[in-house]
Amino acid sequence: MxxxxxxxxxxxxxxxxxxxxxxxxxxxxxxxxxxxxxxxxxxxxxxxxxxxxxxxxxxxxxxxxxxxxxxxxxxxxxxxxxxxxxxxxxxxxxxxxxxxxxxxxxxxxxxxxxxxxxxxxxxxxxxxxxxxxxxxxxxxxxxxxxxxxxxxxxxxxxxxxxxxxxxxxxxxxxxxxxxxxxxxxxxxxxxxxxxxxxxxxxxxxxxxxxxxxxxxxxxxxxxxxxxxxxxxxxxxxxxxxxxxxxxxxxxxxxxxxxxxxxxxxxxxxxxxxxxQPSDAPPMLPAPPVFDGFEFLEFAVDEKARESLAAFLVKLGFHHAGRHRSKDVALYRQGRINVVLNAEQDSAAAEHFQLHGPSVCAMALRVDDGERALARARALLCPVWQERIGEGERSIPAVRAPDGTLIYLVQPDPSGRTIYQDDFELEMDAGDDSRLDAIDHVAQALPTGRMDSFVLFYRAVFGLLPEPVWEIPDPYGLIRSRAMISADGTVRLPLNISESRETATGRFVSAYAGAGVHHIAFATEDIMAAVAAVAAHGGTILPIPENYYDDLAARHGLDDAFLTELRRLNLLYDRDDAGDFIHAYTESFDDRFFFEIAQRRGYRLFGAPNAAVRLAVQAQRREAARAAARFAAM
Amino acid sequence: MxxxxxxxxxxxxxxxxxxxxxxxxxxxxxxxxxxxxxxxxxxxxxxxxxxxxxxxxxxxxxxxxxxxxxxxxxxxxxxxxxxxxxxxxxxxxxxxxxxxxxxxxxxxxxxxxxxxxxxxxxxxxxxxxxxxxxxxxxxxxxxxxxxxxxxxxxxxxxxxxxxxxxxxxxxxxxxxxxxxxxxxxxxxxxxxxxxxxxxxxxxxxxxxxxxxxxxxxxxxxxxxxxxxxxxxxxxxxxxxxxxxxxxxxxxxxxxxxxxxxxxxxxxxxxxxxxxQPSDAPPMLPAPPVFDGFEFLEFAVDEKARESLAAFLVKLGFHHAGRHRSKDVALYRQGRINVVLNAEQDSAAAEHFQLHGPSVCAMALRVDDGERALARARALLCPVWQERIGEGERSIPAVRAPDGTLIYLVQPDPSGRTIYQDDFELEMDAGDDSRLDAIDHVAQALPTGRMDSFVLFYRAVFGLLPEPVWEIPDPYGLIRSRAMISADGTVRLPLNISESRETATGRFVSAYAGAGVHHIAFATEDIMAAVAAVAAHGGTILPIPENYYDDLAARHGLDDAFLTELRRLNLLYDRDDAGDFIHAYTESFDDRFFFEIAQRRGYRLFGAPNAAVRLAVQAQRREAARAAARFAAM
Structure with missing residues (x-):
């Protein structure tokens, strides 16, 4: 050979x-x-x-x-x-x-x-x-x-x-x-x-x-x-x-x-x-080894920052610091970092101009940022370097096909975090966090672009595509395919709608392109986490009674458990490996929403429940529209 | 039974x-x-x-x-x-x-x-x-x-x-x-x-x-x-x-x-x-027996009437009369009647408001207008009656799913034509017509609506669907399916594009819906007909040289014939039953165009040549756009 x-x-x-x-x-x-x-x-x-x-x-x-x-x-x-x-x-x-x-x-x-x-x-x-x-x-x-x-x-x-x-x-x-x-x-x-x-x-x-x-x-x-x-x-x-x-x-x-x-x-x-033969020197740098999400960054203006911050606080996040040189705020809970970027004249500001308040970047923890970047370059990816202030960490980034920045954060040998480098952090006020980590980040893609995104995540980051799920929205079929890292810490469901009338289709039109439409946070205790959201004044998407009647018939769940699911508007699914309990928040500004999820061995994304969520979202949209018509009369 | x-x-x-x-x-x-x-x-x-x-x-x-x-x-x-x-x-x-x-x-x-x-x-x-x-x-x-x-x-x-x-x-x-x-x-x-x-x-x-x-x-x-x-x-x-x-x-x-x-x-x-069993009384009135197209009606305003009339004259049409009570002009050639309707406060005016200059109605010759109408009503079609002046013919009409009116014209036992009833006709100035009849009328449909239109034409009029053809436009695939009456005198190809970037897709967007995008006229002598168009100052769509080189290789046509095809920008196709020679005009206002066709036993619509037409139209559109950019510099 x-x-x-x-x-x-x-x-x-x-x-x-x-x-x-x-x-x-x-x-x-x-x-x-x-x-x-x-x-x-x-x-x-x-x-x-x-x-x-x-x-x-x-x-x-x-x-x-x-x-x-x-x-x-x-x-x-x-x-x-x-x-x-x-x-x-x-x-x-x-x-x-x-x-x-x-x-x-x-x-x-x-x-x-x-x-x-x-x-x-x-x-x-x-x-x-x-x-x-x-x-x-x-x-x-x-x-x-x-x-x-x-x-x-x-x-x-x-x-x-x-x-x-x-x-x-x-x-x-x-x-x-x-x-x-x-x-x-x-x-x-x-x-x-x-x-x-x-x-x-x-x-x-x-x-x-x-x-x-x-x-x-x-x-x-x-x-x-x-x-x-x-x-x-x-x-x-x-x-x-x-x-x-x-x-x-x-x-x-x-x-x-x-x-x-x-x-x-x-x-x-x-x-x-x-x-290439296995004994040949590799033709490309190896894909990164991941360790989950480092942070998510939202492009905001002042008004959106205020309302999104309030939304996050209801989910249990707290304000954790301000960027040293930029108009950027850090919100935290558990190991989750959310950055709200209102800096003028930045990539975020450009993103905001085009798409309004939305995720403009996500940061992934990788073993070797330079190697990851070299691979991305070899695979024709535009790379991006945000301007930085003195002493601040330089974090390389790759542009995804929809323009979203993907930062590649490598742990510093000194153990200092990027937040210590770049932010003036507030004292940590004791942690009563219920949400621990980012479970997955779901994106809506324009019609016909699934293969393009699959190739990008597969080639550049070595993520593996899961089978395609078909999810009925009341106004058309959604196709969903998750890209997952080998270790399972990075999960990116990609959703596509042939129709422009579905929630996904509307999202893509409204956003002028692809983008993150929901973010799922992982918790070890969904009951407590969801109760805490309600206690903070947050709204969990209400789930129809009929769903629970059917759940009982399908899974033979015990009555006490079922009562709790029903009371807290929790959804339930099972696969060969375990079960999954999750809930959705109401949506922020009709643009994106959050999910709170507890996995007990389960490997999938609750696709059968996504149909319920889409129907409820559609009903609420219709109701809001009817209310607006009534108000205008 | x-x-x-x-x-x-x-x-x-x-x-x-x-x-x-x-x-x-x-x-x-x-x-x-x-x-x-x-x-x-x-x-x-x-x-x-x-x-x-x-x-x-x-x-x-x-x-x-x-x-x-x-x-x-x-x-x-x-x-x-x-x-x-x-x-x-x-x-x-x-x-x-x-x-x-x-x-x-x-x-x-x-x-x-x-x-x-x-x-x-x-x-x-x-x-x-x-x-x-x-x-x-x-x-x-x-x-x-x-x-x-x-x-x-x-x-x-x-x-x-x-x-x-x-x-x-x-x-x-x-x-x-x-x-x-x-x-x-x-x-x-x-x-x-x-x-x-x-x-x-x-x-x-x-x-x-x-x-x-x-x-x-x-x-x-x-x-x-x-x-x-x-x-x-x-x-x-x-x-x-x-x-x-x-x-x-x-x-x-x-x-x-x-x-x-x-x-x-x-x-x-x-x-x-x-x-129903064959011995049972019929549950629906029988579909009409057709005898081709009676007329085509364009919705125009004064400006569009002038330019469309000039376009028609280049194709050999002549002004044949004015409507007795309405702002409607009749143009004729052979057995083809084209009506330009600029009447205010009419169905045509409504159509013009929505879609601009375009076909707002077609009239089909049927054996029994009332029976056809009764069938249409039983099959849930809205029917339409235009207001008429005294002594004018009442022509019933059915609305197609896209809003186009389909008039059903039944021969008057007296032999009087609708034109004699409704128009002040000009003296017929000898006929040097080259175009004899309407061969087919092609419509562009919005995405996802093919089945709906197929059912309409099949149920209401008894037209039969032909197999689906796939035609590559440079910017996406077009699917085309013709509906044809049993006697072959009414032929309606329906075209659909998944993409909005194709000519068909652009047409549907520009027109806010479905509509006629081209009309083919039949001739017995395509060479003379096309030469006459050029002589009248009309423009036939130019066909690339490469097309003829391939035609020669594929069909082994004799050199003299091929030279004529090439000289006149004629396209050629063959099926089991015969052959087909046709040409396209340039488009009117980027909205619709005409085709001139000679069938010699041939039963299809020259689909392989439609790809050539679409590519040439795309190149001309690109060239026009480049010229406009240049002019704006």
Whole structure:
């Protein structure tokens, strides 16, 4: 096994990106791809010649790695066979004008195709011969739904039988893994016979493979196929050509091309690093080891600071200090630190301008901030350094795809905390805290952006995606997927709504983008914690009686316990590992709310109860609206 | 076979509608449903007691037809068996408070369930006995993915074996048809043993049946299952209970509840009418027999009238008359009539206010206007009568779901045309028309509304849906489905875009709703027609050279023909039945455009070329935007 650390050239098919052909090329180049596959339809609809495309690509420093696809070629009866060879000559003209030497022939899907490898090989030899006379090459790829040839080994047997130097094999991770074919044998293909490699991932779906491929492919690391294993086999054979992304995805077709291109290149960098042999030096710095959340930071103005501070105090937080040089206040409870940032001319102020009072940053405790930052940089993340006062701690930060800052806080060897460095702390007035830590921070994402955020948290921070939950809001379905660190101390549920009428959809519209919509605090004694909130004048979201009647019927809880749940508006769930009791606060300014949660071994997030919460929130919104109409009468 | 014309009570499950429980009930009642199924989750999340729900339903005149679902009941080992019976008692409490006597038990999906019909029957007898003591009944339904019981016949065998008067069978068209089970035998079930019937349709999908059921069900007539055949068997057994819609659909969850409810009731009325025995008198007036488009009407103001008239003249139309009493102009060519309506205080003026210059009405030639109108009324369509002047023709109209008026014009026995009645016509100045008729009128629909429009055109007018085409716009995928009259003279492609960035998506946003975005005129001589447009100063959308290079390679067209296509910016397609040559005009005010088309036996709409058109339109939009930026510098 070779253990070289060669970075292979990166490439992306134009069909993976949205926009006109020049926009696609510009996006791929600006993000840093080495080349592009020209997908034929993008050329056909382009209002310029193939030579123009070549010039644009050259100006952008992009290679044209391949022209594709050439369909339904091999093993056709005459007269189609002759017509196909004519067609090939015309496409060779286009390739020469484009300045690419390679064309992708995908295995024939026509009902007229003949099931005869010798015939297929002979046709490919004829095509390769004609290509060779022009200095061009032909790559042959098995489509998963090819009529007779639909496995890479079969395509490889035909290429071997043809034995023409201008004919080689092309493999695609989707076509291999979607049909549960074993890619391991690719390691045995001579590197000079493997002309091109395409990579795509996909979520596992019980859908016909053609529809699955055409609509739901995504970038390596975004789906559930073993693209790493596939790529390992490719690297092991000694292949040194481009790794090219060919993604058909309805969301990508609609997303801004640069966002998609960035995700694509990030996925390729990660996939290559993960596919390195285990004895090779790592291609990327290791992801951080986490130790939970260090703090959460809200962007506020003076008015919002006052009301949010009052809200936090009702939850049992106390004012713990003021920043030495900035208009920033610290609130604390247990190990939870919440920072309210009203500093002018800061990242928080910018965030406030755009989104109003909201979480503008979260800080995660990591073992090594510099290593984490180096990994983030290598994975194309913009990093951020807030200006600091003298003697204050420099905390590096990464920008998440929605603009939220993620600070990476490394424990100081001296044992001093960032709060001791940066804040004038108040004397600690005895701790009657009921809330101990941040359990999870849930974000709402714009439609179509789930895969992008999953890749970001997975690649940059090594968080692992949980299965998708579907949660009915009264006005549409929400899809929720949590990203969790290996040790479980960082948990980030990501929520998405197709509809703009759901609470999540409204949040995204109101916030002009993604953002934190709720924060769950962990407690060891939910009954006491929730009672304390009520005692401080806080409001816990009321839960309908019917919920408790059903809970009794479903779980056979004892009556005393059930009475307490009911009295305190607590929700209950169970999984294989334990149970979960939680409650929600009313929402702050219709923007975000808090959750108080006690886990007893339980690993999930109470998704069945989220539907109850969403319905209650919707009813309250409706009631408030009706009251406002009444008041206006 | 009974041939009675009893209309069965109509019902809808609350899960089929969006909103809070009171909103769902209000929507179902306002549209005219007789009853509702209370879906348990809607009750659990409702902030009021079951007795409150009963009161709301009673006030609205709605029966609560059933409470559902009760899951994972039968054939469980102890202690679950005992727990399940306790759970049943609790749910009986709820049912009594709701005021419904029927609960739906769906077949067990638990891995713990025992494969033993005797055991299942015994458990159901026990439950039915307990129900009977309270005057309640239990209905047993086979889920398509039930662990051991997943066919209606199997559920029926268990019900027969149980032989308890308070236990009956429930059948659901989806669970039967999705697994290709034969519903015919339902006709043999004694009517008093069939306790309830649920109806749902779905598009055919190669997806696992659970995901298919949970996300893609739709109303009868919107999908591809033979719900009519299913219902025929149900009616044949003599069942006289409610027909109830139970639809899990992501789009329905997000759509306004009243729109969904109207579609649902429309679908039930249609399904019942279509399921009547062939020897029974028809339950609905027959759909119209069409003879093409009579006219198209644009809402304009004075300015738009002038510019649109100039646009039409370039296409070869001439001014043919003025309305006798209104500010309405008639333009003509061949058999095509285009009306420009600038009348104040009219439906057109209202349309203009909302949508700007656009098609506000289309008129279809029908065999019998009154019969068509009666059918539309029976299918819950609002009808419309424009005020008319003395001696003018009264033309009835139906409002399409997007507000567009559809006039139904019946030939006058005297042979007088509506134009002779209503217009002061100009002398016909010899006809050098190149365009003969309206070939098709394409509409853009808001996201999630395809099924609604398909049902409208299918139910009210008897148009038949064609398969769905997927067309890539540079900024997202478009789905297109044509509705066509039996004789082929009325063709209405419906287009939908998930993304708001596509031409279709932008159109829908700009227009505040659905609307006509292009109109295709038929010609017998496309070359002459397009040359004439250019001669009149009209602009045909330029088509990229690359398109023609590929066309040559694909179809092997002869060089002279290809040269003409290229010269005139004509597009070409072929199907099994013939070929199609067409061209697009530039767009009017970025709102709509025209197509000129020659069919030579061809039956489709040139979908492969629509992608080329969309790309060119996008490039022109980008170029115009760049020019505007440049001008503003």
């Amino acid at each position: 070779s253990s070289s650390l060669v970075r292979l050239p990166t490439s992306i098919a134009t069909v993976s990106l949205s926009g006109t052909l020049p926009e696609k090329l510009e996006a791929a180049a600006s993000i840093g791809f080495d080349g592009v596959e020209i997908f034929e339809n993008d050329l056909l609809t382009f209002d310029g010649s193939p030579a123009d495309v070549r010039r644009i690509a050259e100006d952008l420093g992009l290679a044209i790695t391949i022209f594709q696809p050439f369909r339904d070629f091999e093993a056709m009866p005459d007269p189609q066979r002759a017509r196909n060879l004519d067609r090939a000559e015309r496409k060779f003209d286009v390739m020469q004008a484009l300045g690419t030497d390679l064309v992708l022939v995908c295995s024939n899907v026509s009902p007229s195709a003949i099931d005869d490898d010798a015939r297929a090989a002979a046709d490919l030899v004829e095509m390769a011969g004609r290509a060779a006379r022009r200095g061009l090459r032909v790559g042959y790829e098995a489509l998963a739904w090819g009529r007779h040839v639909n496995r890479w080994r079969h395509a490889w047997r035909i290429v071997q039988r043809a034995a023409h130097p201008a004919l080689g094999l092309i493999v695609d991770s989707f076509h291999t893994l979607a049909v549960d074919d074993d890619p391991a044998g690719i390691a045995e293909v001579p590197a000079d016979r493997l002309f091109f490699v395409q990579l795509a991932d996909a979520p596992r779906m019980a859908l016909d493979v053609l529809s699955w491929s055409r609509h739901f492919r995504n970038f390596p690391g975004q789906g559930q196929l073993d693209v790493t294993g596939f790529l390992r086999a490719v690297l092991a054979c000694g292949y040194r050509g481009p790794l090219s992304l060919e993604i058909f995805n309805d969301d990508f077709r609609a997303a801004p091309a640069r966002l998609t291109a960035r995700d694509g290149l990030r996925s390729l960098i990660l996939a290559q690093a993960e596919a | 009974s041939s009675s014309l009893v209309r069965l009570p109509t019902s809808i499950a609350t899960v089929s509608l969006s909103g809070t429980l009171p909103e769902k009930l209000e929507a179902a009642a306002s549209i005219g449903f007789d009853g509702v199924e209370i879906f348990e989750n809607d009750l659990l999340t409702f902030d009021g007691s079951p007795a409150d729900v009963r009161r709301i339903a009673e006030d609205l005149g709605l029966a609560i037809t059933i409470f559902q679902p009760f899951r994972d009941f039968e054939a469980m080992p102890d202690p679950q068996r005992a727990r399940n019976l306790d759970r049943a008692e609790r749910k009986f409490d709820v049912m009594q408070a709701l005021g419904t006597d029927l609960v739906l038990v769906c077949s067990n999906v638990s891995p713990s369930a025992i494969d033993d019909d005797a055991r299942a029957a015994a458990d159901l007898v026990e439950m039915a006995g307990r129900a009977a003591r309270r005057g309640l009944r239990v209905g047993y339904e086979a889920l398509a993915w039930g662990r051991h019981v997943n066919r209606w016949r199997h559920a029926w065998r268990i019900v027969q074996r149980a032989a308890h008067p308070a236990l009956g069978l429930i059948v659901d068209s989806f669970h039967t048809l999705a697994v290709d089970d034969d519903p015919a035998g339902i006709a043999e079930v004694p009517a008093d043993r069939l306790f309830f019937v649920q109806l749902a349709d779905a598009p055919r999908m190669a997806l696992d049946v659970l995901s298919w059921s949970r996300h893609f069900r739709n109303f009868p007539g919107q999908g591809q299952l033979d719900v009519t055949g299913f219902l025929r068997a149900v009616l044949a057994c003599g069942y006289r209970g409610p027909l109830s819609l139970e639809i899990f659909n992501d789009d329905f969850r997000a759509a306004p509840a009243r729109l969904t409810a109207r579609d649902g009731l429309r679908s039930l009325i249609l399904a019942q009418a279509e399921a």
